[in-house]
Amino acid sequence: MSLIQKHGKNIAGRDFIVGDLHGQYDLLIEAMARVDFDKIKDRLFCVGDLIDRGADSLKCLSLPFEPWFFGVRGNHEMLALEALERSGNAESLWMINGGTWASKENRTEVRQILFEALTxxxxxxxxxxMGQQVGIVHAEPPTDWSMIEDAGPAEKEQIVWGRSRIKRMDKTPVTGIDAVVVGHTIIKQPTWLGNVFYIDTGAFQTGRLTLINAREVLA
Known part of the structure; x- marks a missing residue:
């Protein structure tokens, strides 16, 4: 599959973007209800980390099959992939980082759903x-958005795992895109660094799941 998928404007309804779910399926449904989300017309984009730390991880892992849901892969999906492909140390790392929910499910089923979801x-x-381009990655975009098209292993790792930008509080705008929305790093409230918007408010810890209208990103 392509490293990036591009979407034209939603001419029928609205677009929303939601932070890291981490198995908090009920919080997502509540957030969607608050904005009167219409599954026929509206689209929901997610910054990744659908799974781990939350009891309803399997439900969240099935969201990519919904026609209204459009996610990107997060580091927790990749942790699970490594564990289910290789086991051993990768298995231990996944469990330490919130993968224990999978031990209560059918492992073969989890593996099959994960592999299909990743597609x-x-x-x-x-x-x-609104005539502009909003990018979405899990953790950290490259300095130039166009670099995603040909991202190699190091660039992919940055996209899924990176925190250097937020650690430096780097406000340098990402070129080639109007705004980028990311998750991965828990913050008290949605925060801008240049044209990068961080929206992971730690739903599994705080009970606060950030869901915003995509127009707010460009307001």
Missing amino acids: YLPYARQVEV
Whole structure:
């Protein structure tokens, strides 16, 4: 599959973007209800980490099969992939980082759903909103958005795992894109660094799941 999937403007309804789910399926349904989300017309984009730490991880892992849901892969999906492909140390790392929910499920089923879900979870998405382009990755975009097209292993790791930008509080704009929305790093409230918007408010710890109208990103 392509590393990035691009979406034209939603001419029928609205576009929303939601932070890291981490198995908090009920919080997602509540957040969607608050904005009167219409599954026929509206689209929901997610910054990744659908699974781990939350009891409803399997439900969240099935969201990519919904026609209204558009996620990107997060580091927890990749941790699970490594564990289910290789076991051993990768298995231990996954369990330490919230993968214990899988031990209560059928492992073969989890593996099958994960592999299928990943075919719907590219490394990045790009959405036209109000005539501008909004990018979505899990952790950290490259300095130039166009670099995603040909990302190698190091660039992919940055996209899924990176925190250097937020650690430096780097406000340098990402070129080639109007705005980028990311998750991965828990913050008290949605925060801008240049044209990069961090929206992971730690739903599994705080009970606060950030869901925003994509137009707010460009307001």
